[in-house]
Amino acid sequence: METTVKPKKLARTSARATGGSLSSNGSGGARTVASRPTLNAFQLQAVSFFVHAFAALSLPRSIGEIYGLLFSTEEPLSLDDIIARLRISKGSASEGLRWLRSLGAVNPVYLPGVRKEHFTAETSLRKLATGYLRDRINPHLENGPERLHHLQDSIVEGAPESSFQKSRSNQVAGWYKFMGKVLPVVKALAGKF
Amino acid sequence: METTVKPKKLARTSARATGGSLSSNGSGGARTVASRPTLNAFQLQAVSFFVHAFAALSLPRSIGEIYGLLFSTEEPLSLDDIIARLRISKGSASEGLRWLRSLGAVNPVYLPGVRKEHFTAETSLRKLATGYLRDRINPHLENGPERLHHLQDSIVEGAPESSFQKSRSNQVAGWYKFMGKVLPVVKALAGKF
DNA sequence: AATTTTGTTCAAAATTTCTTGAACATTCTG
DNA sequence: CAGAATGTTCAAGAAATTTTGAACAAAATT
Numbered sequence: 549m550e551t552t553v554k555p556k557k558l559a560r561t562s563a564r565a566t567g568g569s570l571s572s573n574g575s576g577g578a579r580t581v582a583s584r585p586t587l588n589a590f591q592l593q594a595v596s597f598f599v600h601a602f603a604a605l606s607l608p609r610s611i612g613e614i615y616g617l618l619f620s621t622e623e624p625l626s627l628d629d630i631i632a633r634l635r636i637s638k639g640s641a642s643e644g645l646r647w648l649r650s651l652g653a654v655n656p657v658y659l660p661g662v663r664k665e666h667f668t669a670e671t672s673l674r675k676l677a678t679g680y681l682r683d684r685i686n687p688h689l690e691n692g693p694e695r696l697h698h699l700q701d702s703i704v705e706g707a708p709e710s711s712f713q714k715s716r717s718n719q720v721a722g723w724y725k726f727m728g729k730v731l732p733v734v735k736a737l738a739g740k741f
Numbered sequence: 742m743e744t745t746v747k748p749k750k751l752a753r754t755s756a757r758a759t760g761g762s763l764s765s766n767g768s769g770g771a772r773t774v775a776s777r778p779t780l781n782a783f784q785l786q787a788v789s790f791f792v793h794a795f796a797a798l799s800l801p802r803s804i805g806e807i808y809g810l811l812f813s814t815e816e817p818l819s820l821d822d823i824i825a826r827l828r829i830s831k832g833s834a835s836e837g838l839r840w841l842r843s844l845g846a847v848n849p850v851y852l853p854g855v856r857k858e859h860f861t862a863e864t865s866l867r868k869l870a871t872g873y874l875r876d877r878i879n880p881h882l883e884n885g886p887e888r889l890h891h892l893q894d895s896i897v898e899g900a901p902e903s904s905f906q907k908s909r910s911n912q913v914a915g916w917y918k919f920m921g922k923v924l925p926v927v928k929a930l931a932g933k934f
Numbered sequence: 935a936a937t938t939t940t941g942t943t944c945a946a947a948a949t950t951t952c953t954t955g956a957a958c959a960t961t962c963t964g
Numbered sequence: 965c966a967g968a969a970t971g972t973t974c975a976a977g978a979a980a981t982t983t984t985g986a987a988c989a990a991a992a993t994t
Contacts, residue, residue: 589895590906597888597913604881606799608952622905627971637954642972663962664970671912673919688797695790702782712815713783719864720790726866726934730927737926741919801982820941830984835942856992857940 585632587617594620595634605680610640615648615669624657624666652679677738681731692724778825780810787813788827798873803833808841808862817850817859845872870931874924885917 587595598616599609613634618625625633631641645667648654652675657666670676699720703713780788791809792802806827811818818826824834838860841847845868850859863869892913896906 593892593895640953699786702786722934730930733926734923737923741915833983
């Protein structure tokens with residue numbers, strides 16, 4: 549009957565196989581510009597790995613797939629390469645690439661004489677962490693001071709509960725201070741990897 | 742035309758007002774055990790605050806609401822108190838409370854002579870962070886070594902791309918080391934708030 | 935033991951998020 | 965410039981998650 553607590557994502561149904569229809573190719577990857585729509589064993593593992601890892605951050609599978617493919621491929625790949633290899637739609641690939649690019653998780657590569665834009669994966673943890681914090685965490689922290697003020701302004705001076713409420717407000721203020729302390733440390737540590 | 746990048750959640754439609762139908766009550770909160778279904782200004786702000794904050798972690802709004810209510814209420818509240826005040830279903834309240842409890846974000850309070858289980862919010866950042874890391878992050882890190890091995894095992898020794906693939910594997914190994922370094926530091930810093 | 939109180943579970947409904955695919959915009963090539 | 969190549973956008977469909985509500989289980993009271 550499973551009486552144990554199961555704090556995962558409150559999920560109940562959940563299920564979306566990592567598989568799909570990614571064909572594997574004995575060995576070959578891309579050559580100069582790549583175009584053959586198969587993944588080698590390493591690429592398959594990498595895609596699976598990053599789909600899982602990105603899911604931990606509640607990011608869509610397509611983004612994990614794209615990053616995993618680029619991470620595991622030495623040659624720069626174009627939008628069409630990605631579409632052909634991962635069998636995802638143009639729309640997903642385009643939006644996914646944009647997201648990764650804005651984060652700094654993917655680098656454009658200029659290939660002389662080649663029209664299509666090509667990309668490789670950024671693997672510097674410092675850059676990845678910085679980009680993620682900048683795009684996904686900071687936006688939530690920025691209006692922090694304002695939100696804290698809202699909280700403080702809603703306290704009725706003199707009311708019996710005001711003392712309790714003030715201590716809670718201070719608690720929140722402390723959390724913001726914590727974020728201010730911990731984020732730089734994380735970035736500094738990330739720089740070493 | 743907004744040509745600027747907008748890496749948020751890839752959301753396009755999105756919209757679910759924070760408001761809802763939480764009635765505000767001039768001043769009064771709960772008395773001893775609470776049961777009047779209104780929120781004071783401070784509680785309203787707190788609920789809004791935590792719904793927003795939890796959303797940053799992709800957690801459902803009901804969980805943010807419950808934690809926000811408990812955080813902003815001095816008296817312990819029961820399941821029915823929460824339902825009445827937040828106007829959410831029994832199911833949501835029950836599952837949300839279970840999730841918060843298993844994380845350690847909510848503490849059961851024993852009130853002599855009272856049947857219903859009552860709860861207060863845990864506000865120690867150390868406990869909150871520890872619980873979150875334990876329940877949401879560690880599970881993803883635990884099978885890390887195994888996943889890393891899969892990656893390494895898929896490398897074909899001697900193949901021209903094996904050198905590249907090995908360097909990528911090492912990259913991943915480094916990331917796991919980073920997590921091993923940074924998590925303890927975060928916990929240690931959290932202890933001070 | 936029957937009844938009431940309290941809390942959990944889960945199928946169905948509501949909502950949100952993601953993917954697709956085709957239309958559109960833009961840039962390059964001949 | 966016309967046509968082709970490349971890439972973006974977004975409405976509609978598909979899929980996943982969250983919420984609801986009622987049935988069920990467990991514990992306490994009479």
